[in-house]
Amino acid sequence: MNHVRSVGMRKTARVALVSLVLAGAGFGVTACQSDPDIDITKLGLETDAPETLYNQGLANMKAGNLAEAGRKFDSIDRQNPFTEWGRKALVMSTFTKYRLGRNDEAVATGNRYMSQYxxxxxxxxxxxxxxxxxxxxxxDVTQDQRAAVRTIDAMNKVVTNYPTSEYVEDAQAKIRFARDQLAGKEMQIGRYYLERKEYLAAIQRFRNVVEQYPNTNQVEEALARLTEAYYAMGITEEAQTAAAVLGRNYPDSQWYADSFKLLKGNGVEPRENRGSWISRAGAKLIGA
Structure with a gap:
C-alpha cells in the first residue's frame, strides 16, 4: 500500500512540474489536456523514463534522425546525471554531435565524459x-593548425592510455596526418622566407621539419630547400651535407635530382659532414 502511495506521489509531482513549465510558457494545464496538437517535448521537457528515452534515441539514430536522437540523449544527461543511464547517454550524445558536424560540442561533451568516467x-x-x-x-596548411596539435594530443591519449583498444590503429593514422599538416605549415612559412631571401629564417623552418617531423612526407623537400638556402648563403659544406642526406634516404627523389643538379652545376657534389646537425638528424629519417 505504501508503495502505491509512493508511486502516486511521484506521478503527482511530475504533473505539477509539467503544469509549472506550461504555465510559464503561456499554456494552461487544461489547454494541454484538451488540445492534442500541443507536444510538451517541444518545450524541452521529457517525461519518459531514462531507459525509454535511451531506446527512443537509438530508434531515431537507426532512422537517420540524429538531431532528434541527440535531443533524447541530452535529456537523459540533464535529468539523470551521474547515473548509468546518464553515462551511456553522454557517450551517445558525443557520437551524435560528432556525426552532425557539431565538433566543438562533441569535444566539450566528450571531455566532460572523460573527466567523469x-x-x-x-x-x-x-x-x-x-x-x-x-x-x-x-x-589547410595556409591556415592555423591548432586543431592538428589538439588532434595529436587527443589521439596520443588513445594510444597511450588504451593501447589494446580497437581504435589505436586509426588514432595513429590521424596522428601521422596531423603531423604532416604541422610539417606542411613549417614548409609553407619556410618557402615564404626563402622567396624573400631571408635565408636564416627559412633555414630554421626547414630545420624544424627535419628535426621535429622526421617521419612525414615533407622531409624530402625540406632537405632540398636546406641545400638551396645554405648554398645561397655560401655555406657550401652544409648544402653538400643536406643533399647527401637527401640522396642517401631518397635516392630516387626528384628533390634529390634537383639538389644534385644545383651543386654539380656549381662544381661541387653532395658530401656528408658527420659533424653537422643535418647528418645527426638524418639518422632518424624514414629511409635511414
Missing part, C-alpha cells in the same frame, strides 16, 4: 571521438 568501458571510444572531432577541424 576516465576508466569506464567506453572511455577509449569517447577519447577517440574527441580526437576525431578535432581532426575534422584541421584546416
Amino acid at each position: 576516465p576508466q569506464s568501458q567506453d572511455s577509449a571510444y569517447v577519447q577517440y571521438l574527441v580526437g576525431l572531432a578535432y581532426s575534422k577541424q584541421i584546416a
